[in-house]
Amino acid sequence: xxxxxxxxxxxxxxxxxxxxxxxxxxxxxxxxxxxxxxxxxxxxxxxxxxxxxxxxxxxxxxxxxxxxxxxxxxxxxxxxxxxxxxxxxxxxxxxxxxxxxxxxxxxxxxxxxxxxxxxxxxxxxxxxxxxxxxxxxxxxxxxxxxxxxxxxxxxxxxxxxxxxxx
Numbered sequence: 001x002x003x004x005x006x007x008x009x010x011x012x013x014x015x016x017x018x019x020x021x022x023x024x025x026x027x028x029x030x031x032x033x034x035x036x037x038x039x040x041x042x043x044x045x046x047x048x049x050x051x052x053x054x055x056x057x058x059x060x061x062x063x064x065x066x067x068x069x070x071x072x073x074x075x076x077x078x079x080x081x082x083x084x085x086x087x088x089x090x091x092x093x094x095x096x097x098x099x100x101x102x103x104x105x106x107x108x109x110x111x112x113x114x115x116x117x118x119x120x121x122x123x124x125x126x127x128x129x130x131x132x133x134x135x136x137x138x139x140x141x142x143x144x145x146x147x148x149x150x151x152x153x154x155x156x157x158x159x160x161x162x163x164x165x166x
Contacts, residue, residue, distance in 0.1 A: 043109035050098055058098070062091055065110050069117055076121045086124060090117050 038046060038060035049057035069090070074083040094113060097103050103112065 044105045047098060047103065047105065047109065051101070058095065061109070065113060068110065069113055072114060073117055073121060076118075077124065082124065086117070086120050090120055093120075 036049075038049075038057060041049075041057075041060070043061060043064070046057040046061045050061070070083060070087050073086050073090075074080065077083050077086065090113070093116060103109075
C-alpha cells in the first residue's frame with residue numbers, strides 16, 4: 001500500500017516497502033560527477049534536491065520520517081485504515097506543497113509535517129462529526145452512531161451554557 005503510494009507519488013520505486021520494517025538504502029545515486037548519500041543529508045538539503053527534480057531525495061525524506069508520522073496519526077485516530085488513508089493524503093499534500101514552493105525552510109521539516117498531519121486528523125474528525133459518526137477500531141457501523149457515544153467536552157460546555165441561558 002505505502003510502496004505503491006511512494007512509487008506513484010514520486011515516479012520511482014520506493015526505497016523500502018510497507019509501513020513497518022527497517023529502511024535500508026544501498027545505492028548511492030550519482031548527481032553530476034559526485035556520488036550522493038542521501039542518508040547523510042539533512043532534511044533541508046533533501047528538499048532542495050527534490051525541488052530541483054531529484055525524486056530519490058523525497059523518497060529518502062519520506063522514509064526518514066515515515067514511522068514517526070504514521071505512529072502519530074495512528075495514536076490520534078486509533079484505526080489503521082484511517083491512519084493509512086490520512087498518511088497517504090498527507091504525503092500527497094506534502095509533495096504538492098514542496099513542488100509548488102509553499103514550504104519555507106524556517107524550522108524542522110518533521111515539525112511542519114506533524115502540524116499538517118495534526119490538522120488533517122482534526123479535519124477527519126470534523127467530517128466524521130458532521131456525518132454523525134465517529135471512528136472506531138471495528139466495523140460495527142451501528143455502534144458508530146454519534147448519539148451512542150459519550151458527549152465530548154465541547155458538547156457538554158455548549159449544553160451547560162444553553163441550560164444556563166434558558
